[in-house]
Amino acid sequence: MEKYSLTRPRMGIYKVFDLKNYSFLYSIPDTNVQEIKISPGIMLLIYDRTPSYVPLKILSIEDGKPLKLFKHLLHRGKKIDFIEQFNEKLLVKQEDENLQILDVRSSELIEISIEKFMTPSAFIFLYENNLFLTFRNRTVAVWNFRGELVTSFEDHLLWHQDCSTNNIYITTDQDLIISYCKSDAAADDGTASSIGSI
Incomplete structure (x- = not known):
């Protein structure tokens, strides 16, 4: 590729x-x-x-x-x-500051407040859809480059706390995300720690 x-x-x-x-x-x-x-x-x-x-x-x-x-x-x-x-978009985030999305051609700057956008542990850029996925504390969110949250997955709680994008699969058309998640039956106390779902 x-x-x-x-x-x-x-x-x-x-x-x-x-x-x-x-x-x-x-x-x-x-x-x-x-x-x-x-x-x-x-x-x-x-x-x-x-x-x-x-x-x-x-x-x-x-x-x-x-x-x-x-x-x-x-x-x-x-x-x-x-x-x-x-x-042409540059994403810059400093500790305890807003996310800045800079268009390097036009110099237009958009900011997402720190209350809405906290530093993720990983990114996946969706080139076909002009969007990006963020992963933080087992959750997944989809953002556009106007600084808007497009969607979050309420029922998509990732299995691993510190997500690596190696555990995520995005289809070629970039319309499906496949990952290993905690099922509703999985408890955080370890009693049903081996139960998960795709």
Whole structure:
């Protein structure tokens, strides 16, 4: 499914390869890159943060050419819970702060209050539907990129407390989620701990 492979040898130089024939495509000579995120068509480079912002660069995945370089402002002294990329949308969450959804092309910023959106343990992006799933404390929620909760699953209590997306299956059409859940008969005190449902 992935078209490109990214490796990081010593000296802070990232190399991108084509997975069809394993040919070398280009290198990214950046020493202060903390993390790289890949979405269809683009690559996001996340650099070491300063006290008040995090430098970001968007590259074309095809040839590595820079498309945009910008600084995302941060609250001083608060750790970054996550920075995630979905196409042109950037999701940034700091501890005890609102979720920010930034459109990197238009610079439009949407915030979801911390009362509505708490830091999840995992994400799954639904590229076909332009939505994303969040997993937190055995629960699943579906969000859109306007910051709206699309749905939550009242009867979908995941088996494991700290969910890994490896335990979740999303169909190709992205219209069904299949996971192992606690059944109504399963008690938290361990008396029926082996009972679950799909």
